[in-house]
Amino acid sequence: MKTIKKFTHIDARTVDEAASILRAGNARILAGGTDLLGTMRFEVLPDYPEVVVNLKSIPGLDSIKEEASMLRIGALAKLEDIAKSDLVKKSYAALAEAAHRTATPHIREMGTLAGNICQLTRCWYFRLPDNRFNCVRKGGRQCYAVRGDNRYHSIFGAVKSCFAVNPSDTAPALVALDARIKTNKRLIEAENFWDMAIPGSTVLDADEIVTEIQFPKPAPGSRSAYIKFAIRKSIDFPIVNCAASVLDGNARICLNAVYNKPYRAAAAEEFIKGKRITEESAEAAGEAAVEQARALPGDRNKWKIQIAKTMVKRALLACA
Numbered sequence: 388m389k390t391i392k393k394f395t396h397i398d399a400r401t402v403d404e405a406a407s408i409l410r411a412g413n414a415r416i417l418a419g420g421t422d423l424l425g426t427m428r429f430e431v432l433p434d435y436p437e438v439v440v441n442l443k444s445i446p447g448l449d450s451i452k453e454e455a456s457m458l459r460i461g462a463l464a465k466l467e468d469i470a471k472s473d474l475v476k477k478s479y480a481a482l483a484e485a486a487h488r489t490a491t492p493h494i495r496e497m498g499t500l501a502g503n504i505c506q507l508t509r510c511w512y513f514r515l516p517d518n519r520f521n522c523v524r525k526g527g528r529q530c531y532a533v534r535g536d537n538r539y540h541s542i543f544g545a546v547k548s549c550f551a552v553n554p555s556d557t558a559p560a561l562v563a564l565d566a567r568i569k570t571n572k573r574l575i576e577a578e579n580f581w582d583m584a585i586p587g588s589t590v591l592d593a594d595e596i597v598t599e600i601q602f603p604k605p606a607p608g609s610r611s612a613y614i615k616f617a618i619r620k621s622i623d624f625p626i627v628n629c630a631a632s633v634l635d636g637n638a639r640i641c642l643n644a645v646y647n648k649p650y651r652a653a654a655a656e657e658f659i660k661g662k663r664i665t666e667e668s669a670e671a672a673g674e675a676a677v678e679q680a681r682a683l684p685g686d687r688n689k690w691k692i693q694i695a696k697t698m699v700k701r702a703l704l705a706c707a
């Protein structure tokens with residue numbers, strides 16, 4: 388059985404203190420630890436952190452509160468608290484459902500919202516213990532999924548030839564609800580949070596820490612929904628998931644697990660604009676969403692195109 392290698396664990400007392408530890412180098416942020424500690428134990432990455440900076444020791448980063456114009460969720464708010472919050476369930480249904488559909492109660496009790504949107508891909512070549520595949524995402528030359536087993540990989544092409552997908556359940560809800568991600572340095576639109584220069588990473592600097600996620604208060608009459616398709620019902624990452632929000636004939640629709648980062652279904656949004664959501668129009672919007680989708684050679688991930696189409700249709704119908 389593999390045991391975790393030694394590292395120094397520091398309880399940060401403030402965000403500034405955590406940032407200065409990160410600036411000193413070779414340190415990683417620890418929130419719930421449900422993703423990070425697995426990657427460390429199995430030595431998934433070529434480098435191993437000397438220091439882990441625990442944010443849970445910083446007071447006040449786990450609140451969920453609504454102000455006049457926005458909902459503010461602290462970076463360390465637990466997924467289970469978000470899923471159970473009456474406030475979130477009432478006005479931000481896509482987020483509550485996305486949090487509820489993540490993993491198991493145990494992981495939701497530990498896992499945080501910031502950790503969920505910063506987690507690494509589940510691509511099995513990337514995740515193989517002891518960094519056995521030095522894939523393009525780790526600085527290597529190739530994406531092993533292209534000629535390997537790619538049944539869960541991207542249907543919207545590669546970023547720097549990496550076909551891995553973003554596995555987060557909550558990320559599409561953030562994009563559909565037009566959230567902003569607050570860090571110790573800036574405010575980032577959710578849609579721009581994931582990096583296109585380094586496949587699968589976020590745009591965060593090495594010493595940047597997510598402190599809060601802000602959701603604009605939905606206008607009266609708007610509705611949102613989240614739909615997930617996974618192989619197992621009890622616990623599983625999404626094969627494809629989709630969040631949508633709709634107001635007065637305008638929709639924001641975001642798919643995930645179909646591309647390196649959450650994928651805004653702009654063609655579907657354009658198609659549904661000004662139309663009443665019906666079985667037929669939602670179906671056609673789903674078709675528009677996957678018009679640009681392409682299976683990888685060998686068609687092993689072709690099935691995901693049909694699922695993505697259906698996810699968009701169901702998410703829209705759930706908002707009708």
Ligand SMILES: Cc1cc2nc3c(=O)[nH]c(=O)nc-3n(C[C@H](O)[C@H](O)[C@H](O)COP(=O)(O)OP(=O)(O)OC[C@H]3O[C@@H](n4cnc5c(N)ncnc54)[C@H](O)[C@@H]3O)c2cc1C
Nearest residue numbers: 418419420421422423490498499502503505555556597623
């Ligand atoms: C068995 C199992 C099943 C799972 N199923 C699902 C699933 O169905 N859906 C899903 O979406 N996820 C799933 N996960 C993945 C993950 O554990 C959860 O998404 C969880 O929300 C991660 O949050 P955390 O607080 O534990 O993150 P951590 O593990 O603490 O951190 C994850 C990453 O985020 C970084 N990070 C954390 N907080 C911050 C911050 N404030 N600022 C900047 N960077 C930060 C860390 O440095 C690390 O790189 C699963 C994990 C396991 C082990």
